[in-house]
Structure formats: C-alpha cells, structure tokens
Amino acid sequence: xxxxxxxxxxxxxxxxxxxxxxxxxxxxxxxxxxxxxxxxxxxxxxxxxxxxxxxxxxxxxxxxxxxxxxxxxxxxxxxxxxxxxxxxxxxxxxxxxxxxxxxxxxxxxxxxxxxxxxxxxxxxxxxxxxxxxxxxxxxxxxxxxxxxxxxxxxxxxxxxxxxxxxxxxxxxxxxxxxxxxxxxxxxxxxxxxxxxxxxxxxxxxxxxxxxxxxxxxxxxxxxxxxxxxxxxxxxxxxxxxxxxxxxxxxxxxxxxxxxxxxxxxxxxxxxxxxxxxxxxx
Amino acid sequence: xxxxxxxxxxxxxxxxxxxxxxxxxxxxxxxxxxxxxxxxxxxxxxxxxxxxxxxxxxxxxxxxxxxxxxxxxxxxxxxxxxxxxxxxxxxxxxxxxxxxxxxxxxxxxxxxxxxxxxxxxxxxxxxxxxxxxxxxxxxxxxxxxxxxxxxxxxxxxxxxxxxxxxxxxxxxxxxxxxxxxxxxxxxxxxxxxxxxxxxxxxxxxxxxxxxxxxxxxxxxxxxxxxxxxxxxxxxxxxxxxxxxxxxxxxxxxxxxxxxxxxxxxxxxxxxxxxxxxxxxx
Numbered sequence: 001x002x003x004x005x006x007x008x009x010x011x012x013x014x015x016x017x018x019x020x021x022x023x024x025x026x027x028x029x030x031x032x033x034x035x036x037x038x039x040x041x042x043x044x045x046x047x048x049x050x051x052x053x054x055x056x057x058x059x060x061x062x063x064x065x066x067x068x069x070x071x072x073x074x075x076x077x078x079x080x081x082x083x084x085x086x087x088x089x090x091x092x093x094x095x096x097x098x099x100x101x102x103x104x105x106x107x108x109x110x111x112x113x114x115x116x117x118x119x120x121x122x123x124x125x126x127x128x129x130x131x132x133x134x135x136x137x138x139x140x141x142x143x144x145x146x147x148x149x150x151x152x153x154x155x156x157x158x159x160x161x162x163x164x165x166x167x168x169x170x171x172x173x174x175x176x177x178x179x180x181x182x183x184x185x186x187x188x189x190x191x192x193x194x195x196x197x198x199x200x201x202x203x204x205x206x207x208x209x210x211x212x213x214x215x216x217x218x219x220x221x222x223x224x225x226x227x228x229x230x231x232x233x234x235x236x237x238x239x240x241x242x243x244x245x246x247x248x249x250x251x252x253x254x255x256x257x258x259x260x261x262x263x264x265x266x267x268x269x270x271x272x273x274x275x276x277x278x279x280x281x
Numbered sequence: 282x283x284x285x286x287x288x289x290x291x292x293x294x295x296x297x298x299x300x301x302x303x304x305x306x307x308x309x310x311x312x313x314x315x316x317x318x319x320x321x322x323x324x325x326x327x328x329x330x331x332x333x334x335x336x337x338x339x340x341x342x343x344x345x346x347x348x349x350x351x352x353x354x355x356x357x358x359x360x361x362x363x364x365x366x367x368x369x370x371x372x373x374x375x376x377x378x379x380x381x382x383x384x385x386x387x388x389x390x391x392x393x394x395x396x397x398x399x400x401x402x403x404x405x406x407x408x409x410x411x412x413x414x415x416x417x418x419x420x421x422x423x424x425x426x427x428x429x430x431x432x433x434x435x436x437x438x439x440x441x442x443x444x445x446x447x448x449x450x451x452x453x454x455x456x457x458x459x460x461x462x463x464x465x466x467x468x469x470x471x472x473x474x475x476x477x478x479x480x481x482x483x484x485x486x487x488x489x490x491x492x493x494x495x496x497x498x499x500x501x502x503x504x505x506x507x508x509x510x511x512x513x514x515x516x517x518x519x520x521x522x523x524x525x526x527x528x529x530x531x532x533x534x535x536x537x538x539x540x541x542x543x544x545x546x547x548x549x550x551x552x553x554x555x556x557x558x559x560x561x562x
Contacts (some may be wrong), residue, residue, distance in 0.1 A: 007446065021300075104392055105410075105444035110385045129386075130445070137446040163386035164411070165288065165418040 026141030036184035307422030
C-alpha cells in the first residue's frame with residue numbers, strides 16, 4: 001500500500017492503473033476511520049480492482065463555529081487499518097495541495113442542499129460537492145463509495161454526478177452501528193460516559209418511527225412527536241431537527257408514503273450527531 | 282466521421298479511443314461554424330489524435346430576452362466543414378439528452394464572472410461553466426480548445442479546470458478576423474449592410490487602444506475615452522462596455538500595465554458583438 005500526499009504523484013499512479021484496465025474504487029473520508037468506514041472500504045475492495053481511500057479534512061466544509069480544530073486526527077491508525085483491508089493507495093493531500101490558490105469555483109446542488117443539515121450548516125454541502133468533484137477528477141474512480149449515515153450527502157453527490165455527467169457510479173453502503181444501535185461516527189469520540197449512554201436514544205427514536213409506521217400511522221407530525229418524546233428522555237440532547245422527507249427530492253412530506261427518509265440531528269455535549277433510516281412504505 | 286447524438290453512444294466510442302491510448306482533442310461549439318471555429322478545429326487536429334467537435338446550443342446560457350430562437354442553425358454545413366477538416370466525431374446532443382430532468386447542479390466561478398459580459402448577462406457564465414463541465418465529463422478530452430474572441434469565457438473555463446482539478450488542458454486559439462478586422466462571429470449574420478460597415482469600428486477602437494499604449498499612454502480612463510470616440514463614429518453602435526482589465530484577475534485597472542485585456546461589447550442592430558485584445562505592457 002502506498003501513502004501518497006502529492007496530487008501529481010497520485011495522477012501518475014492512477015494513469016498506470018487505468019492503462020492496465022483496472023476498475024478503480026474510491027472511498028473519500030476525513031480520516032478518524034472506524035468500523036463504518038472499514039465496511040465501506042471492504043465493499044470497495046470486493047467490487048473493484050484497485051482501491052483508493054482519501055483522508056482529507058476539508059476546511060471549506062466546516063463553518064466558523066464548527067469542530068475542524070478538534071476533529072480527530074489518527075493518520076497512523078487510519079493507514080494501518082487501510083493496509084489491513086488491502087487498500088492500494090491512501091491519498092492524504094495537504095490543504096495547500098488541494099487549494100494551492102484562492103478557490104473561486106464552487107459546485108452547488110440546489111434544492112437538495114436546503115433542508116436538514118443544509119439549513120444548519122450554510123455552505124457545507126457546496127463545499128462537500130466541490131471537494132468531491134475535485135477528488136473525483138484526481139482519482140478518476142469507476143465507483144465511489146459513501147455511507148448511508150450521511151444520507152443527505154450521498155443524495156447530493158448522486159445528483160451532482162448525474163447532472164454533470166461525471167463518469168462514475170455512486171454506491172451507498174449501510175450504516176454500521178455499535179451493539180446498542182448508535183451509528184458509528186468519528187464524532188462519537190467527543191461524548192463523555194453519560195452522553196454516550198444518552199446517545200442510544202437517537203437510534204431508539206428512529207426505530208420507534210419504524211414501529212409506528214408498521215403499526216399503520218402515516219402522519220409525519222405524529223411520527224415526529226413520537227421521536228421527540230424519546231429524544232427528550234435525555235435533558236442533554238438538544239434536537240436540531242427531526243424530519244420526514246421524500247428520499248428522492250428531500251422535500252418534507254405530511255404523510256409518510258413511498259421511499260421515505262427519517263432523519264435526526266442533535267447536539268449532545270460537544271458532539272453534533274446525525275442518523276437516519278430509509279423506509280419503503 | 283461520425284455524427285453522434287446520444288451521450289451513451291459517444292461514451293462507448295470514447296472508451297474505445299481511450300483504450301487505444303489516443304489523445305483526444307475537443308472543440309465545444311454552438312454550431313453556425315465559421316472560419317474562427319475552423320481554425321480552432323485545425324489546431325485540435327494538429328495537436329491531438331482524435332478530434333471531437335460538439336454542436337449544442339445550450340438554452341441555460343441564454344437570458345429570457347436573448348437570441349436563442351434566432352441563433353443560426355446550420356448543422357449540415359457544420360458537419361460538412363468538420364468532415365473536410367478531418368474531425369472524427371461531431372457530437373450533437375439534444376436538449377433533452379443533455380438535460381434529461383431538472384438540472385439542480387451548477388458550477389459557479391466567482392469573481393471572474395462578475396465584470397464584462399457577466400454584468401450584462403446574469404447567469405450566463407454559470408451556465409457556460411456547467412455545460413462545459415458536463416461536456417468535459419462526457420467527452421473526456423486531453424485538451425479542449427477555445428477561442429480568444431470569448432476571452433472571459435476562456436479565463437472562466439481555465440479557472441474551473443484548475444480549481445476542480447479537471448484532468449485536461451485548455452488551449453486558447455487566436456481570434457480570426459474578416460479582412461477589414463471584424464472578429465468572426467456567428468452573430469455577424471444578424472448585421473445588415475450598413476451595420477456590417479459600422480461593425481469595423483469595434484476592432485478599429487481596439488487597435489487605437491494599442492497605438493495609444495504604444496505611444497506611452499497608460500491611463501485606462503483616457504484609453505477608454507479614445508475607444509469611445511471611435512465607436513461613436515456610428516450612431517448605430519450602442520456601447521455596452523469598454524473595459525481595461527488585469528487579464529488574470531479580470532479586475533478593472535486604472536493604469537494599463539502587465540498583462541492587460543482590453544474588451545468591448547456593443548449592440549449593433551439585432552446583434553450583440555464582443556471583441557478584445559490582450560496586450561503585454
């Protein structure tokens with residue numbers, strides 16, 4: 001496995017891989033890899049011939065009051081984990097390498113970036129789409145793999161790839177959870193013992209929504225009310241949003257029908273945590 | 282030479298050309314090809330192994346009051362001209378092919394799109410950058426060729442390619458002129474006999490700016506004044522802008538020094554005409 005920092009070096013390696021006719025799988029990450037990332041990397045390993053994992057904490061996608069400075073950095077453990085899984089290249093560019101001069105070009109996906117995290121993190125998805133476009137152009141993958149936990153991100157990136165005719169496929173891998181249901185996240189490391197216990201309520205609320213729908217309820221406001229009750233069992237949890245949306249358009253729906261995304265974002269101590277489930281009703 | 286309408290068909294052909302290790306040259310056009318386009322196509326033919334010319338009048342880059350409906354359409358003559366020059370593929374997609382559903386993704390290049398034509402054609406360069414990103418992703422050229430007449434367009438596209446790490450090079454070809462100096466443009470066909478005579482004043486004004494600078498003058502306001510005098514020799518010419526700018530940042534400069542872009546846009550009868558010269562002072 002190679003760890004590559006320079007874009008030009010990576011491009012030369014990729015050109016060789018392309019010439020050899022190999023199918024390239026790409027997993028973009030911000031590092032601090034956990035079992036969620038590893039399951040995505042395994043999917044890439046199984047479905048493609050040559051796996052590139054990028055590790056880049058993209059400053060552009062963090063707001064001024066967000067956690068870029070404290071975002072966990074574990075490069076040695078990350079590369080060791082990648083090596084164990086048979087990754088071919090870890091691409092870990094510097095900020096100066098990715099943004100050598102003032103970046104004037106932004107890729108904006110309208111509508112899909114407005115609700116959910118887009119409302120609370122202005123400019124976030126514009127920066128995510130832009131850095132993914134950059135990474136796709138550098139790595140030139142046949143397939144890029146994302147995680148279902150960042151549901152809105154996957155939907156935005158899929159739309160970008162389709163609208164801009166980018167020559168790659170997007171595969172979204174299932175959320176990996178701790179034994180008690182908490183979705184794996186690099187930000188879980190911010191939680192103290194008490195907060196970690198309360199964090200289980202996020203997935204509990206989503207499961208409650210599923211049960212409530214299975215029982216025949218369809219009204220989104222009632223669903224949201226049920227989920228709210230569960231999250232409010234912890235005084236530490238500050239709800240940012242609970243939303244029931246059409247999973248294709250990300251428009252909020254009054255009645256849960258069809259392909260539905262149920263999504264939650266909360267603040268818990270120093271962490272901002274998100275989770276979601278997709279339901280086919 | 283093949284004329285291809287379907288994106289999927291083109292992609293398959295391109296994949297074969299890539300596998301054969303050929304260097305792809307790409308000339309994006311809106312059709313109504315003239316000697317200016319042909320000189321760009323010749324450059325592509327000389328510098329690459331496989332030449333793709335696209336013909337697509339992109340609705341997104343025309344404003345509601347602009348000339349999309351009357352924009353000249355000469356597909357048969359265009360393909361004949363391309364064939365004569367040894368083009369390999371003319372790619373002529375339909376609007377429905379390029380925009381199969383509502384387009385939500387836009388590529389915006391900040392700052393460089395604000396002055397000059399950006400001021401008078403809001404949304405124009407966002408649509409140009411977006412359609413070029415789409416075409417680059419479809420055609421996957423090694424080099425894309427543009428014309429110097431659309432100076433701002435070339436500068437915007439170069440910035441996009443650099444910022445988004447697109448895997449291609451941009452080459453800008455010199456403006457081709459009629460014997461009397463008028464820059465070749467598909468829109469020249471809108472001019473009646475009298476307007477065509479007056480149109481020569483645009484290039485005359487630019488040459489006057491060059492002479493004025495050669496004589497030692499540097500003050501942009503004086504340069505603009507001199508050019509204005511010449512354009513005002515015709516009562517038919519309505520000046521949209523006369524600008525003296527830093528050719529890299531497209532910021533207006535008070536003193537003409539370094540790499541300078543002198544650019545003019547006018548309305549003349551039914552036509553909106555642009556022209557420019559680059560000066561190294």
